[in-house]
Amino acid sequence: MKGTNLGEFEELILLVVCVLYPDSYGLSIRSAVIEQSGRSVAIGAVHSALSRLEEKGFLTANLADATNVRGGRRKKLFTITSAGRQAVEKNRNLRNSLWDKIPELAWKGLSYGN
């Protein structure tokens, strides 16, 4: 069913949200993504993905207290839902089972090019 599938970037964000628990909000997620994956990601892109995930029901959000660092604005903290957990686990299982099925021969003659 379209809409409940996880995109690659969405999956990355979802996992990062879990890693950062309980302090996972837009900017901290962005820095973690940049750090972990090494790609440059705009704040807007992170927010866009977060709002999509929230819409699909994989994330819930609640507002934390306002702080001075944020100019008196509240953080939106994200937590994963059980639907979200199911989705990442489904992805993981799919990958694992595929990895298990790769015949040894497929790797023959391949190197990393160094």
Added chain:
Amino acid sequence: MATKTHSTPRLVNRFLLWFCKDELVESIEGDLFEQYQFDRSSKSKIQADLAYFIHVLNFIRPFALKTTKTSSRNIMTRHYFSFAFRNILKHKPHSAMNILSLAIGIACFIFIFTYVKDEMSYDKFHTDYQRIYRIPIDFINDNGERLPDATTPPALAPALKNEFAEIEEVVRIFPMWGGSYMMGPDPDNLFQEEEILRVDPSFLKLFDFTLLKGIPDSALNQPTNIILTERMAKKYFGDTPAMGKSVIVNSGTEREFTVTGIVNDVPYNSHFTFDFLMPITFSNIDENWGWYNYYTYVKLQKNATIEQLEPKLQPMFESHIEIDEGELPNIIYSQALEDIHLYSQLKWELGQNGDINNIYFFSALGIFVLIVSLINYLNLSIAMAFNRSKEVGVRKVFGAYKSFIGKQLLVESFLLLFTSLVLGILFSEVLLTAFEPLMGKKLSVFQPENMQFLALMSIVTVSIGLLAGLYPAFHMSSFSTSRIVKVMLGTAGSSGSVEGIRKGLLVFQFSISVIMIVGTITVYQQLEFFRKYDLGFNKEQLMIVPANSQSDLQGFKENISQLASVQSVGLSDGVLGGLNWTFTAGYPESVLINYTVVDPEYIETMEFEFLAGRNFSREVSSDSTGYNIIVNEKALEDLGKDLSIVGDQFPLDEEEDSLIMGRIIGVVKDFHFTSFKNEIKPYAFFYRNNGFANASIKLSSSNVNETIQQVEKAWSEVNPGAPFDYYFLDDSFQKLHSREENLSTILFDLTILAIFVAFIGMFSITNIVIKDKIKEIAIRKVLGAHINGLILLITKNFMVLVIMANVIAIPISYFIMKNWLDGFVYRMDLSLWIFVGSAFLTFVIAWMAIGYQSYEAARRRLVDSLVYE
């Protein structure tokens, strides 16, 4: 933790609030705010602001955008835009021309504005520039003529400071006068340096050349102190700190200086430049009123005005100098620092100055091109709008309000303008990059200080353009439906006033084109005149090798004279077209004569033409005593002699009651050694066997590169380790007229653009007029009109306009160019052919715009034209 927070750019925030969903705003703003704090701590404010803006732009994504409610207003707005796009696309050629011509106009204007603004910015980086003045001098000669000069006696500055309470600070500057020193961090690593200024310690207090390292009050206190620019510190010492290190200065003898300051590189918009500052160390100069070789700058007290000081300057000066009976005193006055670059053209300026006339000229040009293109826009918009009466009629029949039709036309107008503006700004950046080598500096439209101007420019263009759109918009929308139907049926005559405006605008456009064409041709021909003019000597294939006093020029000369590719070699102290010394000659009345010290071969190498007498000779021992001279015609005339004096003695100078006798052994034809803006001046040559600083080498081979290598090899054999430098004399003469050359190139390019814009204007108007006349032409053909007659019918009116434009423009251009040429002592005549040629050219251009279209229209098959009847 109470760290200070930086507030985010307000305008950008408002933008975010405007487009972003309300429920998302808080967390987004919070994140952006945090990121901004972080950016501010690591970047400059501008960079952080920019990053903030980019992040905000990045939120323009579907998820964050406010959902628009579908109201009738929204539908209509979308409707205006989609119809505007359709209409622009439907008339692709017209729209493209309209956009292109306006974009070119805007680009030229922005380009010129950026250039002019930059020229006006000179020396304004000094905080107190409004209080700083230079004191130059007018020398008065025996005939009472004023000879303006920038240099004053060294005693002037201290006297000014002592005697006038209005003056806060004075400084003297003593440059290198074209000489150079060998300098470097150690004796084995020396560079040839020319950009050295000797200054008073107050230099750093008077001007704002910021010391990066060192103490301004004491950096120049010791005679062996030296200040380096950042650039030079890097060149000499790399990344190691330069402060306190020693710099070797070899000016004949080797001395050691200590670096006591590092100063920011001199901004290019300073009227003088330097790489090194050294203190003035000459003794007894504070009382010396007899030398004229120091630049004097003063800074006034905060509450003082130059009007208070100016009248006191001359009396004070006269009280210090001795004035002989019957002699007129020289005159000193003040010059505002900010005016030096554009208004001052004195002898011995510290650097190449600009010219306010060029600024006026270019500003006029920029405004003209912009006007021409706005006229195009106006013309085309009006014409296009009136061709749409049908559309307006149909809309009205379907119940459109007046305001809808007005808005529709305005939206279209705005779309065209916006596109042109963006294109124009981009194109002006291209122009600035293309002209970078000519202007000698890199300018950009996108410099932060130009942003205000760009904003203003956008507002002005858009409002002018909207005005252009408003007229047809309201005119059309106010038509009653019945009137429009009548227009469609052709029973209402086309509006006469519009026709008149259109014609007037075309004439104006073409007049400007004519003026610009005449200008371009005149400037070009004057330059050709310079190139072909007989200078009085042969500068072709003449290579100059400059040397300093330590290099062995005689040995070098002997060495290269052996080379087959070298025809002859002459030695001299100066070079024609460069700096030279002057002396006074004659008794009882003396005249000022320029001179160069040379050897006999120099005269041969330069191929001066002898009118009488002979060249110097090594066999005649008296030739090198300094009393035998060769002069040019002008010097002979100034001395009041004629050719019969050659070989005889005449009084050269007076020394303690006895006359020093000199002898003119030869007279050469007059020759040009300065710009053609100046008259030929008296010149003399002395013969000595030492004191030379330049070798002039006449090459006989066409293989220049190989010869240069041979010469360089010969140089390093005689002067091992000394740097080898050379240039060609014709290049350096070309530089004397570089300003005119640059003017010519820029004028040429701008003229092409202006003509192109005028061409587009005429082309499009013709196109529209022909569309109006298609039926008329067809009916005339049915009645038996000949093609030629039909073409004449269409083109006649336009040709009348072109003739009118020429009649208006030719006298104007004649006066402008006559005025320009009057600035040159040696100039060509403004021949009739320039004007005939320009007029002819405008006709050709007009014909290109009209001719083919008319021909096509006249040849059209009747059935195509009359198919609807």
